[in-house]
Amino acid sequence: MSMSIKQQLAAELGQAAGAALGVVPGDFQWQVTAANDPRFGDYQTNAAMLLAKVLRRNPRELATVIAGACEGLPACARVEVAGPGFVNFHLSDQWLGARLLGQQADPRLGVAAVPEPRRVVVDFSAPNVAKPMHVGHIRSTIIGDCLARVARFVGHEVITDNHIGDWGTQFGMILLGWKQSLDAARLETDPIAELLRIYREVNEHAKSDQAVLQACRDELVKLQAGDEENLAIWRRCVDLSLRQLREIYATLGVGFDHFLGESFYNDRLQPLVEDLLSSGLAEVSDGAVCVFFRDVPELADKPCLIRKQDGGYLYATTDLATIDHRISEWRADDIWYVVGAPQQLHFQQVFEVARRRGARAQMVHVAHGSILGQDRKLMKTRSGDNVGLREVLEEAVERARGVIDGKNPGLPEAEKAEVASIIGIGAVKYAELSQHRMTDYVFHWDRMLSLQGNTAPYLQYSYVRVRSIFRKLDDPGAELAAAVAAAPALADPAERVLALQLQRFAEVVPEVLDGFTPNALALYLHELARAFHSFFEACPVLKSDGPTRAGRLLLCDLTARVLRQGLDLLGIEVVERM
RNA sequence: GCACCCGUAGUUCAACGGAUAGAACGUCGGUUUCCGGAACCGAAGAUGAAGGUUCGAUUCCUUCCGGGUGUACCA
Secondary structure, three states, X not given: OOOOHHHHHHHHHHHHHHHHHOOOOOOOOOOOEEOOOHHHOOEEEOHHHHHHHHHOOOHHHHHHHHHHHHOOOOOEEEEEEEOOOEEEEEEOHHHHHHHHHHHHHOOOOOOOOOOOOOEEEEEOOOXXXXXXXXXXXXXXXXXXXXHHHHHHHOOOEEEEEOOOEOOOOHHHHHHHHHHHHOOHHHHHHOHHHHHHHHHHHHHHHHHHOHHHHHHHHHHHHHHHOOOHHHHHHHHHHHHHHHHHHHHHHHHHOOOOOEOOOHHHHHHHHHHHHHHHHHOOOEEEXXXXXXXXXXXXXXXXXXXXXXXXXXXXXXXHHHHHHHHHHHXXXXXXXXXXXXXEHHHHHHHHHHHXXXXXXXXXXXXXXXXXXXXXXXXXXXXXXXXXXXXEHHHHHHHHHHHHHHHHHHHOOOOOHHHHHHHHHHHHHHHHHHHHHOOOOOOOEEOOHHXXXXXXXXXXXXXXXXXXXXXXXXXXXXXXXXXXXXXXXOOOOOOOHHHHHHHHHHHOHHHHHHHHHHOOOHHHHHHHHHHHHHHHHHHHHHOOOOOOOHHHHHHHHHHHHHHHHHHHHHHHHHOOOOOOOO
């Protein structure tokens, strides 16, 4: 079982200092964090200040005792007391070098597997069928995919499920439009565009014409009652839509274990509502069936509706049935919903109802902010001028292609196309993942497709630069074998900074799941790339020799692997040349 | 009304309750020893307001200001 520096230091610190101090509460958590300023050493603990409070003793005195107890640890070259009671650890170069060897030999690059794997269902993306995906869908899709990748990597059993909107009331309008004004030829060439067109047309009419609205409802009721004609049309819509959706997911490199849409749960809704009624959790109010939360103050006036007056079901109903399925069939321990922040109340209600029915799974709404239009207003689905996701991706690849043509015209044509795709898609994904998920932002092409600064191409470029070193070696295998024969000395400050940063990978990856923050990983990788570039400027590899060269090659190999693995966790690929 | 989210450099974003609030873009100034300059080094520049909690607050609590979202039969 590998431990991060943080964990190992905390464990050794607790043992050494606990013994030296004598009286420490049994449940005290010895915390160690990476120092944020080199002057404060490499790692630090504020345990003395926390203990001072419980033990009612002077924090500096405690810090002195702690520091003294840690002096002899093999990890520490120097331990200092500073400020109001910080204990700063300066790690031993030798110890750090030895850890690098361990990391190099580890296929997991030092990241520990979770001791108790859980079965986690990740629910994300969830587009509606018969509508094109627009930029707004990118967040759920990419954040969800990243969280699933990270959860898998640290050892959880992950099930990804795309809960597509394949049964909503929008089908009333689509059915009517299909029957009245479908352009069959256009349906062949661009099905989703045609479905969107008829939907919009009917929607427009329905706004001003009650009769049209009623006709839509009638079509929907027929569909829900199992009318053969409507069911056939519906199936065809779903089929055509799924085909196009899968294309986009293939482009994005996002995969799902299941596509269990809303319709999958149709015949479970009635029993579910009856069960809730008979158990007394739900009641009839104004002809609708709802669950009241009279004992929860903030929900007291916000009941959860699970059946309409007209007998129709709502999406809370479907979501409850979905939870049942995920727990009973999949034995889910955790369910993560990567869905926009506006749905907060909905999930609060649904989770509450599920808990009252005895659901034991940990259910989390991993909320994210919105993408705003140029007018700083929410990009509404029906505003008509959403930017299509496909268009964004195409433009991204095109821009990347332009840069490649300029920078590396000699690249073979096939490789150019491949690289442009990886760079372009990577840039779009990274733009999303590198910021906190709750942040709203205004959509700008340049922002999303930027290839400069803190972007995926910067990280990919770092990878390319490392790899190009290995291409220049006569015998990379032999050189690397020699490099891992001894721990690197880390004599140059830039080497040491890079080494510390490489080691932090083990700390950062698990933390992504603590607060569902892919941006923490993105930030880390950016810092790693910067540390590498600085090292690259300061420390020649190929022109060095002996142990220096061996140590630098080791750092290069680890940098390449951590970058590739880290980017992979973000869902971003690397290339060998660009 | 009630609930939730967000106010940080000119701009876009960071920061488990920790020390002098970090980056990126843009601006200004550097890098002919160099393995890919899509790079590196440096400079200027910010926590909406007021209280409170404490050794210590961008972070937690209260109030206010400003923006957004949601709130019984759409999803």
